[in-house]
Amino acid sequence: MTEPDKQLYIQMFSIHGLVRFQNPELGRDADTGGQVLYVVELAKHLSRRPDVRQVDLFTRLIDDPRVSDDYGRPVEQFSDNCRIVRIQCRGKRYMRKELLWPHLDEYVDKVIKFIKKQDDIPDLFQGHYPDAGYVAMRLSELYGLPFVFTGHSLGIPKKQKLRNDGMRESEINKKYNIETRIQTEEQILKKADLIVTSTNQEIEDQYGLYKNAKTPEYKVIPPGIDVERFHPYYHDRLPEIEKSEFCKYAQASLLNQMERFLMYPDKPLILALSRPDKRKNISGLVQAFGEDRELQAMANLAVFAGIRKDINEMEENEKDVLTRMLLMMDRYDLYGKMAIPKKHDVEYEVPELYRIASEKRGVFVNPALTEPFGLTLLEAAATGLPLVATNDGGPKDIIGNCENGILINPDDPGEIADAIRKILTDEELWQQYSKNGIMNVRRYYTWDSHAQTFTEAVFQLLDERFGSSRQQRASAREKSVGKRLSKVNFFLITDIDNTLIGQDNNDLAELIQWLTENRAKVGFGVATGRRSESAMEILEKHGLPRPDVVISDVGTEIYYGRDLQYDPGWDTHIAHRWEPEKIKNTLKQFSFLKFQDQAAQRKYKISYDLNPGKDRIAKIHDALTKNKIRYTLVYSHEKYLDIIPYRASKGKAIRYLSYKWEIPLSHFLVSGDSGNDAEMLRGEQMGVVVGNYSPELEELRGVNKIYFAKAPSSGGILEGIRKYRFTGAGSPKNRKKS
Template identity: 25%
Template structure:
């Protein structure tokens, strides 16, 4: 950056920089973000009749491209630059443009406070860098999110350089494995690592004389006398393979061998998934738009986990001991359940043998609040007591401790932290979508937003849980560190200020191997290709065709004059961030799109009076206004009713039958389940360029990413695709098949669950090897919980005790 600044200061570009800063100052604001800065620079170049090479290749243009924020002070201009992914720098330019010096993050946080007149000297600073300083870290930002692969390599190097020590560690790890007091893998007859290696060779010699398919029960007692317990395999061949893997790991450690061996260690049998604030049930769930996706996710994940764990138990030969997997979704019990099953303490998950929803009520405070559903922004006062009560219920249901706790969203992860800390259990953090990056300057203006969102409690809880977790599962790389042009969700917690509360100087290590990209799957019983005619119900198809195209109902707006046009489908909650109004306006402004297509919008509501909050009511009314403004009633269908998932699956397929497309036009989408669902159904899918969709679609020459702020560009991309389809009908089929295959091969629950269980096992091994570093970090998290989080939560509780909902 310094070289760029020097190049600018010693050339004619210095005048351009001065003019640019003057233009920004004329806007009468202090903070400018990247998009604003680029736009102002482009407009300046146009007014000044600069050549295109100046706009794109000059030193000042490079500085602008790297700059993500400019803050103006009277005597200086501050540049927050991001020269590469996961790397940020702060530079201050003097008023006379003669000095360009690098500044500390602490200085930047002070400047941000001053920019909103909230500067406070000697504010609390949170710095977590010390807990990661001596831990193994990735060095290349391209490998962020591949923590499992990194740890495998690191652990193999440790075995290679310290073979005897690692052999002893492996012995101790295997020796401590048990299931409710029943030893697994090895027993007390084996005394050391060296003894283990000797006995393994003797067992392998014995097994080589047995038929490959010989059941474990036929040689169980012989192996037990040699020091080996069940868990190595269900047949002679399987036991032999597992022992060979361990010998190869000791003799010639390689990441693939380590991963293969660890995947066979029987260490995970009981799993708790925590999802607090939703209507977590299966049938008759009214739900809320903010919780519907998470309920689907945890239910599908629970089914997949039980199925995978059962397979592992059988392959390990542990069904001989009567061991079965046990999966529990932990949520809150809601007494006023509005016709749902959310007031049942225990509910079996459909399609499983031993997976359950366990509901624990919030403690006795103000029943006018706690007897009802509570928004994710209001749950904070009840989570500590909930964790204490849930601990007793979980221990009773499991008849022991869980082996893995998976938190979902901030509230679920805070409970997971409290439970995992108390029970000494592996904690997996899945945030899905962090709130902080969704709301512009939410941390800077937290005091103005506190009454509505209580961000002080939530952002503190985020810091605690993401640092306390043994490993973090994200759906995409962008979720962690974004793109060259945009900051990632976790990256936004690297440093930030909450004026008058604290400064975060270093909030998370983005290069930590705890980050792992493990995308979710899609329920292939519900969402499958339109071409699978034999799996489709003709009665359902006819009913939903009428719903989409012709049926009249008070919850449906609009009719279609020309049913031969290609349908554009979008399915989403009607919130500002999902941007259905933007898609409708884009469609309304493009006569060409209207000539080629009909627009079908599927949401849960149609009328403002049905809205759950003012923002939703505003978006509903705005969509009505756009439809009226552009006279879209005969080219658009808005279906405003809650539709079951099975019917949604058929809706995608019906649109595919009609050679339509799917459009996801959100301002930002962390991942996007509907994108998976549409693609696997065979619908060519266009999605926002902001968020995880970048990785799902893999754009094929940039044809399927959309900028939701660029209506003209959006129309052009969609029309270009449709013109190609009109010219060559096989093109639609080609794209449809490619998108289906991509989801089937990369985004499925089998892959997700395999990786998740393997991560839990590797994390357990890592914690066994290096427990001291974890303990210090967890103590720090407890301090933040008691000194910052709890006082903030208590203030919310005071408000809840004083009023009725």
């Protein structure tokens, strides 16, 4: 019986590609490969464990006529406690992963909304590949929970390989957004509680290239395979095993596809199965076969290079690989000796494909230039098919453990051909490799063992951070920013100078008491022109509680909690069409503008001193507009002028908080005293102008849901709380006051 405090809720993230439970379209493109199979199988097998209560696999929602309707379903249920959750991000069209980087903070925000709506916070976040790693990292920071990362492939090795292939650095970055990816991977290494890898080589030769390589803890947990699906080829001969109609149909379909190409289809089969990617080195295998007449005489070659309809409609990488394969087939005159089918069904046909090759006493070849793991090697081995594979990464571990094949240099076609020939011509060696593969895959590489090792590592993480009981973990989660903001239903946000804190602070103690008494349901935040550090200093000086949210620098930055966690989602949102240098150059012409010192300038705020004068503000607006600059202008206290992005302001930041944390705007009470508060006072939220307000706010008098208090500063805020009956019960009592 599972202990009640051993019930894990795991949120996994694998954002790009096409992810579904049934019949994944592996090989369709560069983004739908082994990672999809990995995350789907991991989710399924984790959910079957008695110590796991829920597994959610998050990916991107796609509604695009070019792909199946399956990818547009917001939730796809595998079992009662396992589902795929699809979150819309950067529209609904299917796109390659490199285009999603600028939109990952949007994804984070929508996951937060999902978590609050379901009112259930996980025990950890796991990211697969650096895009999902970024999302999981941000969520772990907000909710104070462990972050586990599985890279699948890494940016620095990819960049090195592309440069070695002759691609220019500028071209690499433009096409693959590689610098953003590498910087994110460095961040992940600093923040991750655990990095899960498939091999030791991955740790040493790939992660070892990063500055922060020594920071995280690593755990080698090889992926597994479904040994029921990939059963040995000879099982179908056993009288007690009835082959399913699906499998019979799949086998017949595959044989029919290959026989269309092959003159002598009964010969041993050299099989390759991979995405049409240059790193997979399909051309190296075709060259090895094409240059060896003896090998052509004794065997056929079948290359299943993804799923294709029209090569001309594919991405450049895939198009180049497939075009070269066809040209090499023609160059070496391999007609009748080489099969290149256009599609294969992953669910039923792929297992049968391995078994067909085994029945024909063939060999499976993975000649990849680099191979982080190589799941197809395990699949082939489990059916009894011997291996020839690249002497790199995962294949070294797999063949080392299973003793079922030969490692080769993928750059040497002759070595590839010799290894294939050696296995095909030695029946005793073929039988030994076949038997070893079947037995040792089941010994070393099953999803059940992977899931067990993974959950053991997770429980160890949780025990080290929170203690071993559910109560301890729940208590720790309660203290996190994410949990706190998921629970509050109301928010008080106020300016600091001359609003929250003024010359007369007699009412401040009462406001502090009210905030303390209502903390369970009311969040507290400040919106200020100050920098975040300066805001915290003055709040601490006056004995105010640490705010849940700090909107600083006139609404251009947002921070959360005691540790001032920065919100990059807001940063991403307001960066659109922000042109600071163009703004500075445009405003140089005005002698009445005095550029404030450098400490006042921020990434998204340009600050000037401006004394009142006829038409000065109008002239600034006119100059910026004529230069087609998008901006927001904030003028306050008849002295300070700030130019910020057109998407930024205190009010827009509050609306962003309302959206992100699912708190209705009508549940926000905001207060201010000057012109830089005007925009945040307007709208659906409840606005309070304190009694000591600046003249520029007089224009708001009479505007709906804006109350002009008589009392100054914190007394005015208390007056507004009473006026609006903010939060109902718990509002400060009316007092007699002159």
